[in-house]
Amino acid sequence: MKNFKKQFPLLKQYTYLNTAASGLLSEDLLEFRQDHDLDFLISGSILKENQGALLSDVRKAVGKFFHCPPNQIALTSNFSYGFNVLLEGVEPGKKFLLLENDYPSINHAVEARDFKTCYAKIDENLEENIAEVVKREKPDLFAFSLVQWINGIKIDLDFLKNLKQDHPEMLIIADGTQYCGTEEFKFDASGIDVLGSSTYKWMNAGYGNAFFLFKESVAGRIHPKYAGFGSLQGKYKAEEGIFIGRFEPGHLDTFNFGSLLTAINLIKKIGLKEIERAVKTISAEAREAFEKENLLEPEVSKRKDHSSLFNIKGDDALFQHLRNNNIICSQRGTGIRVSFHYFNTSEDLNTLIKAINSFKK
Structure with a gap:
């Protein structure tokens, strides 16, 4: 070792x-943060003039790390913010499948809105429980954590792939905050339609940065209402109404997202x-x-x-x-x-x- x-x-x-x-x-992250703020101290807005290139590099790095095209990645301050933006774009009255006692940022956010809900129990038969509820309740969307925050139960990724094949009309939305950074994950080959994750845990990237990965078909089914100057800024958001721009209405912090890029580079260095x-x-x-x-x-x-x-x-x-x-x-x-x-x-x-x-x- x-x-x-x-x-x-x-x-x-x-x-x-x-x-x-x-x-x-990490030592690498501390070094980046000290250099970044020193540069900001002595250069002010000149530093921010180059933020587009940095954020583009972050999006590319996240895409390469998780096997997702950069133009299908949104950068957000945390999972909860991005998930709430997503939910605002879901038609009221849709039915969600949730897991009992899943992370509050998932369940509470869904339950606070005008959606129908059904639940599957988290135990040793998690996958069987999910399959049974899906068959009986026919939910429109399934939102859950890949790894449970209280006891660490991890859902079978092959099960999710098969679930998507059997129910292609159901959107599968996963929180990877307790998962991303622990093993290789290929989003493009998975059964997941949306994967969001804060990166302050297993990726050791600090607070204030997160990402959302989307399959191409999601943009036609979810219509977020958020918009702002940031929605039009950047290499992948040149046109008004671009899907990922709806998740990025304001400024993205080069300090926080530069931290994410540094964390990914450290993971790559270690392997x-x-x-x-x-x-x-x-x-x-x-x-x-x-x-x-x-x-x-x-x-x-x-x-x-x-x-x-x-x-x-x-x-x-x-x-x-x-x-x-x-x-x-x-x-x-x-x-x-x-x-x-x-x-x-x-x-x-x-x-x-x-x-x-x-x-x-």
Whole structure:
């Protein structure tokens, strides 16, 4: 295993198992941000005169990373903003399929509007539950997280591809915030029509930047109402009414989106395949250790595949004990959420297990 920790100084002080809450600032990202603001300090609007080229590079980098044409990518400040813009373009009265207890930015945003809703249960039979509700309720749209924020249950991407083939008329809208950056993903070959993601978690790009990927057919079915000067600015938005321009009515910050470009370049430097291998390795080790200690709920233990995000059994006292031992994690649902990224090691996992066992004594 390569020493990935050098990029993230915080790891010298803490056992950081909290990427699912907030990704870390890397040395490369800090260097970009310092240089960017120094340039802004001494050049002012001259820096902004070149922002079109930078944003074009960001769009191209995102497109290459996720296998999506740049002219089908919208840049937004976060997932929630982009998703709400999208929902404003959906005809009232349409029926949405949601997952029970999915991330509030998805469910609450849909439920706050004049849509019909139906729900599938999140458990070890997630895919079967979805297929059953789709067959019975015939929803127009299905919106969900690729990885569940509380327990880390990860939907089967092959299932989504088959679901789309069986129900081509249903729009499939996915939140990749707890997924993007953990493994290779080819949007163009997937069953997903819209993929949105904030990038401050697993891509370690900081706050204030996100992206939405669209299949070409989406523009004819969703009609967002937002518009502004930014809707017409940029290489891929030369004409009024361009679909992605509806998601970008105002200025896009070169600081934040330059951070996204820097984060993608760091991932490329490390190697996405290497990151994927590291994430899957530590995830498998963690799952085995947690099952041995009886720390997982049955719906997770019974799944064939899982993410690197886990909810382990534990109360306030255990959470505080872990924090006192410099182990950073989060309280979510009825337990404690721990998440492992490519820079986490077996040593980090052992530190966690030892702290849990010492608490039991």
